[in-house]
Amino acid sequence: MASMFLSSLDQSIIGTAMPTIVGELDGVEHQGWLITIYILAVAVVMPLYGKAGDLWGRRYPFLIAIGLFTVASAGAGFAETFNQLVTWRGIQGLGGGGLMILSQAIVADIVPARERGKYMGPMGALFGVAAVAGPLLGGWFTDSHDWRWAFWVNIPIGLVALAIAWFTLKLPTHRSGKRLDVLGAVLLAVATSALILVATWESMVGKYDLSDGRLVALIAGTVVAWVLFVVVELRAPEPVLPMRLFRNSVFTVSTIIGLVIGMGMFAALGFLPTFLQMATGTGVTQSGLLMLPMMAGVMLTSIASGITITKTGKYKIFAIAGMGIATATLVWMTTINAEISMLQYSLMVFVLGAGLGLVMQTVVLAVQNAVDPHEIGTATSANNFFREIGAAVGTALFSSIFTSRLVDELKQVFADVPAAGAGGEAAPASLTPQVVQTLPEPLRAGIVEAYAHALAPAFWYLVPLLAVGFVLAFFIREIALSDVAGMVARGEAVTPEEAEALLAERAQEQAAAADADAAGDDAREGDSADDGAEPATGQAESRTTSARA
Template sequence: MTAPAAPAAPLVLTKRRIWLIFSALMAGMLLSSLDQTIVSTALPTIVGKLGGVEHQAWVTTAYLLATTLVMPIYGKLGDVLGRRRLFLAAIAIFTVGSIGAAVTTSFWEFITFRAVQGLGGGGLMILSQAIIADIVPAKERGKYMGPLGALFGISAVAGPLLGGFFVDHLTWEWCFYINIPVGIAAFAIAYVTLTLPNKRPEKRIDVAGIVTLSLATTGLVFFTDFGGNDSYGWGSPITWLIFAGMAAAATAFVAIERRAQDPIIPLSLFRSRIFVNATAIGFVLGLGMFAALAFLPTFLQMSSGTSAASSGLLMLPLMGGLMLTSIASGLLITKTGQYRIYPITGTAITAVALIWMTTLTAATPLWVICVMMAIFGAGLGLVMQVIVLIVQNSVPPAQIGTATSTNNYFREVGASLGVAIFGSLFSSNLAGKLQDVFTANGASAAQASAAGASLDPAAMKALPQPVQDGIVNAYADSLAPVFWYLVPFVLIAFVLALFIKQIKLSDVSGMVARGEAITEDPAPAAAAS
């Protein structure tokens, strides 16, 4: 009789192995975060060369849709199948999408490859956060959150500069060519260092849940895109037909998840007050934060008259504030074990910054705007990474990936709604004010409308000084009221933060708790078992 195969020895999580795995995560996150900011600078050139100026919103929408779609899928499959192969697949998918985007000569082919990039980018984001929870106890996780926050800050500044350099001195295709060596290097690093176990599913994968959630997410992104689009708008029957389809898919998804053997988003998660509270903060803050971040660069570019690449430097104070508080809060959480104060303080600071931003005018000195942005970034840095830690610490070790992806998913949903709704408010206000500026300077209604639609910093520089002053005033007068609309949502996040429950941070990592690994010190593993 053949003896049964001995179970595989558990992984030993030494400090050296943890930092090697963390280096692979950093490489993957750099690949994803750098791409987004590079493309933002080169966007006008890309759509101009490929003949898609009137459809340029799809460059962002395609990536956002694909990223949001796959977040819950990567999170759940990572819990079920293990995260190593999924992380390698995400890097490969992202790199293939970059190659396709670089070599295409058709606008809609380019949009397709941007979606492929999003399919990989969403995985890199979710799996990185879940793997950190797998290998590092919640009690120590704060010190690893800081470098990740710093990486996003560096990418936010370096991306626009690189994108501007490629457009000015090489070609726009280099914005994607650069991902090829970075992607290969990230894959090699992850292949060697990401020594995580693979698994076999013990239950049937929730295919029906994946399909209905994907349909509901697609409907949401299209609903917000059509609602914020001048060609359709919120009063269009097509916009509300899409909403009806989205609502039907969401209803079907909830019904399926109630009966699924292993649901992609277990409804039991929403019985946890801590999880619901932290996820609601992410949703509300995502709604306000991304809307503000979407409009600030445009205002800075028009008011300062700098190029797109140079205006990226003007976002440095915001990223500096975010990096500083993200790193500091992570270290302090590791030292004290207390996390509740940071979302409360962060949402309060963010609200103060937004209220101050409502005073923006064309005459506001640039240094004052930089201080506003630094405070805004400092508030965000105290919240965004901390709520992920709170969510991960509040769920069973077997649901770390699912909980992480669900939290991020609702933040992206909030971002989609915020950018669409408040973007349409900003755009409609701006269009009317720009038309008034041009008609006041002798243009006919048709000429004023055409001039406002094709306005960019280079075109503005060629206009008479009174017209330039009027344009900057129009941007400031259109943007400041939008911040007033965002303030209530950040205040809601503040109230939610007041009700966050402080519980003890786990001193056992996810893999150790699940029996998949042991630490150098066997005491935590023994306690977990």
């Protein structure tokens, strides 16, 4: 759970720090990449970690993920340019993907599906806590210390987690003669990266223009890469993402729901703190504190739904309710403006959190319960992969829409008030909340309105996506939850009843061995007594013979 918290925390910790970071490193026009690159890297490696865990065990992939994440956190903290920071964020994601997926797979290995709800609920709550604690910590570090501490804080936590996992995480490991699908992994990385580049094209180039040969080539390359990936996976003996999983309706429906959750949730979380700071004048730390209601909503519904699922065995209703609430809340969020009261904003994010808490871990549980026990890691990673793809594409599209609208608005503002930014510190690419608050009123008011006008309409693009997820939730086929843990089903462990029987049998064997040892000792003592008696008799006979002589 601690490892999942670390990975989830890093998706959101720069939300409140991002305006300061991009202002300091001159990256306003490409700010979405700080979030997108991390999510992209997480998504690409998830299927690899899942398959590696299924083939060789989860312990060593888990340790590698912790180490990679910790080293990259140090690198991100020392980054001197925006490009360096984006690179280290990508490497962080390569470790973070393993932390996130392997923690869920390990729970599935040791806890039966019927009991898993009370564990998955707190894990979902922890995910929500990280989503909110991230902006809070990021804001506190930025206000009180330096935004770089948002990355450095991972170093001691990562080292402690690595030590604990090394000495206490005892899981079965085994050598498999099966080879990892390297070609499939490469094609997956290429196809996913190309898809993200298409989604972020507007923020990189300025507009989508189908007469641009580069864009056409990129779209064509993306399609070809995905087609080749599917062909390779259909033929691979151990595919990274088995196409046969999509014949399972529970997996397919739950995975699509996860995808639209990712598109909606991360897009909202990534840019709400920025909006609060730039449009409402909220401080960095305060903008993080204003995410606490969302944490409360996620924790409340995740834990409550997990306990209820364990008691009743029913989970479909929670997915339906969660998607319905999340969709309605996004419609409500299209009304956000610079004059919004903090009470109304807090209520919005609380309700959004409550909806997400009901559905996030529920769909993962449904997938794990519906697939072959030997593919729990692969199926879990595939489900999470598409959620992260949704998050990456959703964040990229939302960032493109928001940033392009924002840049146009800011250019107009600076064109209307040219003298106010003559000093150069108020250039559009270098705006920070601190700079905005020191600007003359006409320019400051124009920038505030620009952020408000750019953000709220962008939420409308997410509403249809979540509405699709809401409809699909009705089609989840509810299967009775299994009473057998993953390792037991695979023959790598035993059930509690079998364990008791084995212990009783072992106790009987030990008792029998002890009796045999005791009997052997008695026999040896008897032999020793007989051996000692013979010399005495001989001596007596000798004395008798001598006397007769």
